Amino acid sequence: MTPTTRVKVKSGHAAVHILLLLGSAVMILPFLWMVLTSFKTLPESLKVPPEIFPGTWQFENFTKVWSKNNFGRYYLNSIFVTAGRTIGQLILCSLAAFAFARLRFPGKNILFFAILSVLMVPSQVVLIPNFILMQQFRWLDTFYALIVPGIFSAFGTFLLRQFFMGLPKDLDEAAKIDGCSLFGIYWRIYLPLSKPALVALAIFTILAAWNDFFFPLIMTSSDSMRVLPVGIATFQGQYGTDYPLLMAGALLATLPMILMFIFFQRYFIEGIAMTGTKG
Numbered sequence: 661m662t663p664t665t666r667v668k669v670k671s672g673h674a675a676v677h678i679l680l681l682l683g684s685a686v687m688i689l690p691f692l693w694m695v696l697t698s699f700k701t702l703p704e705s706l707k708v709p710p711e712i713f714p715g716t717w718q719f720e721n722f723t724k725v726w727s728k729n730n731f732g733r734y735y736l737n738s739i740f741v742t743a744g745r746t747i748g749q750l751i752l753c754s755l756a757a758f759a760f761a762r763l764r765f766p767g768k769n770i771l772f773f774a775i776l777s778v779l780m781v782p783s784q785v786v787l788i789p790n791f792i793l794m795q796q797f798r799w800l801d802t803f804y805a806l807i808v809p810g811i812f813s814a815f816g817t818f819l820l821r822q823f824f825m826g827l828p829k830d831l832d833e834a835a836k837i838d839g840c841s842l843f844g845i846y847w848r849i850y851l852p853l854s855k856p857a858l859v860a861l862a863i864f865t866i867l868a869a870w871n872d873f874f875f876p877l878i879m880t881s882s883d884s885m886r887v888l889p890v891g892i893a894t895f896q897g898q899y900g901t902d903y904p905l906l907m908a909g910a911l912l913a914t915l916p917m918i919l920m921f922i923f924f925q926r927y928f929i930e931g932i933a934m935t936g937t938k939g
Contacts, residue, residue, distance in 0.1 A: 698907035721908040734891035742869040748811025757820030778814040823857035859927035
């Protein structure tokens with residue numbers, strides 16, 4: 661490599677790094693502003709020009725949010741709904757993915773493409789039919805309405821199917837020779853080998869369920885059934901323009917997702933990288 665080529669390559673790398681740093685700043689700065697605002701007083705948050713750091717760190721903003729609202733109930737509801745949806749998707753999507761990846765039955769490809777077509781339909785389109793179904797089942801304002809419609813995912817089925825198709829078929833034949841049933845092959849071989857893909861699907865599902873706002877807003881009406889996004893949205897009407905309390909509630913709601921991604925990002929990246937190895 662000539663010196664001129666080296667300079668061009670280094671310049672290209674420097675330009676890419678600068679763009680990445682600018683993109684990171686665009687993503688991080690709003691979050692940092694939320695964190696700093698959550699520790700300010702109301703007058704400090706409304707100052708013009710704005711003050712970046714609070715004069716006195718107001719840790720009581722978090723205790724106010726937790727004590728003066730049903731915030732603990734919102735947290736428990738979100739945890740329960742998120743856990744229900746995640747467990748349901750891991751079970752149902754993995755079973756469906758195993759069937760599409762390894763079993764032969766009439767109309768398999770047609771059925772699979774029909775499931776994939778669901779990805780092209782916005783969730784708002786099926787909101788009214790879902791509401792009518794929940795009303796007929798008498799599930800409105802219950803956990804059934806918040807969990808059951810979200811326990812299956814076309815994306816999750818596609819994700820796991822791609823991973824399963826990348827596993828050697830010799831494993832199936834060896835297990836059948838040893839007398840293993842189809843469910844045994846799924847349970848004893850495919851699931852243990854699919855940990856990265858399952859973790860990736862779990863992270864996607866947890867993020868979607870934890871941040872879901874519109875569906876729980878429509879399906880619930882009582883304060884005791886609200887989840888975190890819906891509960892935080894009511895703070896603005898309850899506290900007017902008390903932005904430090906709003907930001908404190910938003911920070912408490914965001915923190916679990918940040919910690920989850922920090923601890924499981926290796927599985928997340930590995931799962932996404934390995935799901936497209938075979939079509």
